[in-house]
Amino acid sequence: MKIVTKTLEGIADIQFFPIIGLIIFFIMFVVLLYYVAQLSKNQIDEFSRLPLDDAQDIHFENDESTFSKK
Amino acid sequence: MELQKFTYDNKLTRLFMNATIFWGLIGMLVGLTIALELIYPLMTNGVSWLSFGRLRPLHTNAVIFAFVGNGMFTGIYYSTPRLLKTSMFSELLGKIHFWGWQLIILSAVLTLPFGITVGKEYAELEWPIDIAITLVWVVFGINLIMTIVKRRVKHIYVAIWFYIATFVTVAVLHIVNSISIPVSLLKSYPIYAGIQDALVQWWYGHNAVAFFLTTPYLGLMYYFIPKAANRPVYSYKLSIIHFWALIFLYIWAGPHHLLYSALPDWAQALGVVFSVMLIAPSWGGMINGLLTLRGAWDKVREDPVLKMFVVGVTAYGMSTFEGPLLSLKSVNAISHFTDWTIAHVHIGALGWNGMLTFGMLYWLMPRLYNTKLFSVKMANAHFWLATTGMLFFAVPLYFAGFTQSLMWKEFTEEGYLKYPNFIETVVQILPMYYLRVLGGTLYITGVILMIYNLIKTAQMGTFSKIEEDEAPALHSVSHEKDKGHRILEGKPILFTILALVAILIGGIVEFVPMFMVKSNVPIIASVQPYTPLELQGRDIYLREGCYNCHSQMIRPFRSEVERYGDYSKAGESVYDHPFQFGSKRTGPDLAREGVKTGPIYKPDSWHYNHFLSPQKMISQSIMPPYPWIINNDLDISSTPKKIRVMQLLGVPYPDGYAEKANEDLKKQANKIAQGLRDGGIEVEDGKEVIALIAYIQRLGTDIHKTE
Numbered sequence: 001m002k003i004v005t006k007t008l009e010g011i012a013d014i015q016f017f018p019i020i021g022l023i024i025f026f027i028m029f030v031v032l033l034y035y036v037a038q039l040s041k042n043q044i045d046e047f048s049r050l051p052l053d054d055a056q057d058i059h060f061e062n063d064e065s066t067f068s069k070k
Numbered sequence: 071m072e073l074q075k076f077t078y079d080n081k082l083t084r085l086f087m088n089a090t091i092f093w094g095l096i097g098m099l100v101g102l103t104i105a106l107e108l109i110y111p112l113m114t115n116g117v118s119w120l121s122f123g124r125l126r127p128l129h130t131n132a133v134i135f136a137f138v139g140n141g142m143f144t145g146i147y148y149s150t151p152r153l154l155k156t157s158m159f160s161e162l163l164g165k166i167h168f169w170g171w172q173l174i175i176l177s178a179v180l181t182l183p184f185g186i187t188v189g190k191e192y193a194e195l196e197w198p199i200d201i202a203i204t205l206v207w208v209v210f211g212i213n214l215i216m217t218i219v220k221r222r223v224k225h226i227y228v229a230i231w232f233y234i235a236t237f238v239t240v241a242v243l244h245i246v247n248s249i250s251i252p253v254s255l256l257k258s259y260p261i262y263a264g265i266q267d268a269l270v271q272w273w274y275g276h277n278a279v280a281f282f283l284t285t286p287y288l289g290l291m292y293y294f295i296p297k298a299a300n301r302p303v304y305s306y307k308l309s310i311i312h313f314w315a316l317i318f319l320y321i322w323a324g325p326h327h328l329l330y331s332a333l334p335d336w337a338q339a340l341g342v343v344f345s346v347m348l349i350a351p352s353w354g355g356m357i358n359g360l361l362t363l364r365g366a367w368d369k370v371r372e373d374p375v376l377k378m379f380v381v382g383v384t385a386y387g388m389s390t391f392e393g394p395l396l397s398l399k400s401v402n403a404i405s406h407f408t409d410w411t412i413a414h415v416h417i418g419a420l421g422w423n424g425m426l427t428f429g430m431l432y433w434l435m436p437r438l439y440n441t442k443l444f445s446v447k448m449a450n451a452h453f454w455l456a457t458t459g460m461l462f463f464a465v466p467l468y469f470a471g472f473t474q475s476l477m478w479k480e481f482t483e484e485g486y487l488k489y490p491n492f493i494e495t496v497v498q499i500l501p502m503y504y505l506r507v508l509g510g511t512l513y514i515t516g517v518i519l520m521i522y523n524l525i526k527t528a529q530m531g532t533f534s535k536i537e538e539d540e541a542p543a544l545h546s547v548s549h550e551k552d553k554g555h556r557i558l559e560g561k562p563i564l565f566t567i568l569a570l571v572a573i574l575i576g577g578i579v580e581f582v583p584m585f586m587v588k589s590n591v592p593i594i595a596s597v598q599p600y601t602p603l604e605l606q607g608r609d610i611y612l613r614e615g616c617y618n619c620h621s622q623m624i625r626p627f628r629s630e631v632e633r634y635g636d637y638s639k640a641g642e643s644v645y646d647h648p649f650q651f652g653s654k655r656t657g658p659d660l661a662r663e664g665v666k667t668g669p670i671y672k673p674d675s676w677h678y679n680h681f682l683s684p685q686k687m688i689s690q691s692i693m694p695p696y697p698w699i700i701n702n703d704l705d706i707s708s709t710p711k712k713i714r715v716m717q718l719l720g721v722p723y724p725d726g727y728a729e730k731a732n733e734d735l736k737k738q739a740n741k742i743a744q745g746l747r748d749g750g751i752e753v754e755d756g757k758e759v760i761a762l763i764a765y766i767q768r769l770g771t772d773i774h775k776t777e
Contacts, residue, residue: 003261003718003719003720004261004262004266005585005586008582008585008586014582015582015586017578018578018579018582021571021578021579024571024575025318025572025575028314028568028572029314029315032310032311032314033311035310036307036310036311044307045302046225047225047227047228047306048296048302048303048306049302050153050227051149051152051153051227051292051296051297051302052296052300052302
């Protein structure tokens with residue numbers, strides 16, 4: 001165990017790391033909420049359609065073609 | 071706007087897909103084998119490499135890293151280039167990743183059944199394999215990040231964020247938890263000990279669930295559900311918030327695996343609080359997945375892919391509701407160490423990971439082969455087999471867990487344990503173990519149907535090795551002014567670093583005080599390092615995977631203290647590299663097994679006969695016999711090296727003790743063997759069983775020593 005404790009003790013001011021980390025995350029989360037709130041509807045539509053506009057999908061446009069009971 | 075042509079490579083997707091199916095079947099069959107072993111303990115009589123303790127790690131590793139691992143890579147290599155409108159960065163790195171990963175799995179198959187293990191759950195693989203995992207993981211990471219860098223779309227779709235988080239976090243978890251000092255090529259000791267090792271291990275273990283079984287599959291969910299339903303995700307805003315909240319909160323929750331243990335209360339409380347908060351982002355994901363199907367429920371009736379996705383995401387919702395519930399101390403007091411845990415993880419594995427994988431495979435195979443699925447009927451049959459199989463597996467185990475726990479805790483009116491014999495509580499729940507086998511068999515039957523269906527599908531079509539696509543170059547679409555998160559999304563490396571920071575915070579808050587503040591592990595003066603013979607015996611205990619069925623952690627409950635002896639203290643395990651608290655009591659706790667005045671003490675001769683034939687000592691026992699421990703000679707050539715590594719780790723053996731250790735070992739072995747011979751048991755000093763008995767009889771005795 002000594003091996004870990006000694007290494008950690010060697011890092012200067014390590015006792016402040018947790019609180020600094022928490023502050024970074026808190027600020028990031030607030031910025032994130034602001035960002036999400038200000039996104040326009042167009043942007044959201046554009047982002048969320050990203051998986052759907054494949055060239056290959058035109059070929060399989062109608063999904064029933066894969067699973068239809070003919 | 072000039073359009074650039076590029077191609078998607080389907081070969082790698084197909085390789086990973088085949089590996090997913092192959093290892094999935096193997097992992098599940100090993101699971102079925104060990105489920106049968108619990109009903110028929112003599113099934114593999116005397117074959118060491120088929121014993122429960124050695125196969126159970128193979129089952130968990132195969133399902134997690136081979137089945138789900140290959141499953142996630144299948145989806146990642148398919149969706150990433152298509153979402154980013156580019157081919158993967160390097161075909162060569164992709165191949166190295168694939169073959170490297172399969173070699174790692176193969177080396178797990180070739181080591182775990184032979185007892186080559188570190189003895190930490192889900193991190194059993196020895197150090198050379200751990201290094202290989204790190205290297206292959208980095209290859210995967212480079213390929214992923216560089217593909218993002220050379221993309222042709224401005225925005226990085228949310229699925230890719232989950233892939234990035236997976237890469238970054240698994241790398242950190244794996245490295246931090248696996249640091250150990252080698253004794254030989256196939257043996258090492260972790261640098262952490264006891265309660266600190268437990269904290270690191272469950273920080274790893276819990277986040278392996280989070281970042282190996284959850285985040286990559288959420289990424290797959292965000293890609294394949296919209297694809298299969300042919301409609302965009304329900305709320306993209308929700309996906310952004312739930313992503314960051316999930317990766318930040320998950321990392322703190324590990325200590326909920328150590329409730330009522332010797333872990334300091336503050337750490338336990340952190341684990342509980344963050345686990346409860348986790349419901350929000352987890353259900354954010356579930357709701358987003360299910361509501362993506364709004365207006366498409368008519369399709370769900372007919373399309374087996376969507377059906378599987380719906381059950382998969384529902385199982386995710388159920389197990390992420392159950393998780394926080396289980397981390398409440400009052401619930402955990404009942405659920406922990408019982409089959410409830412096994413039921414819980416299988417809702418996740420069979421439901422969430424399994425169903426999502428199957429749905430993805432049914433969706434992918436016809437597309438890769440330019441054809442239709444061979445039989446929709448068969449896929450629907452698979453759906454029902456998998457769903458009922460999962461229920462037949464889990465429901466009996468919930469019942470078993472509840473029943474056994476309540477039996478452990480029940481007192482008579484006179485104040486004695488109502489079921490003082492552990493075996494009574496085992497016999498009571500055996501019928502549930504039969505039902506589990508039924509559930510598992512149903513589930514595997516479904517998988518076999520799927521394999522047939524997919525092979526037939528492949529035979530019907532022709533495989534398209536590459537697909538062509540075209541898109542404008544990135545610079546021609548990025549003319550608008552960026553701000554906020556949009557800048558962040560444009561910079562994958564900065565994004566990666568921020569994800570890393572988010573997941574490091576929880577780890578630092580838990581680890582730094584745990585390692586630095588001395589009061590977390592109060593020193594107990596009478597706790598001494600293991601003798602060389604006990605150390606060798608302990609390594610046999612690890613090799614046989616005893617921790618898979620026996621805990622070494624008596625919780626501070628009246629019922630446990632009454633049954634096993636004084637509750638476990640943090641200071642008792644300071645020389646345990648690795649810790650052996652365990653997480654399941656298929657057999658009784660062993661933390662005070664050696665205490666002569668304790669309630670569960672057995673003499674050496676009992677242990678000898680019990681290892682030879684548990685059923686001879688306890689007729690209804692479900693423990694397998696260990697004849698090879700009786701017959702094998704103990705290898706003492708490793709003793710000096712083991713002592714030296716322990717000294718390096720801070721275990722206070724006297725200077726130069728390594729060279730003298732084997733003298734002490736032989737003396738102690740002779741004393742135990744002589745005792746057995748006096749009792750009429752024919753045994754030589756140098757057998758493995760002597761070392762194991764020495765270790766077992768040492769357990770829990772330190773605090774009872776009188777000066």
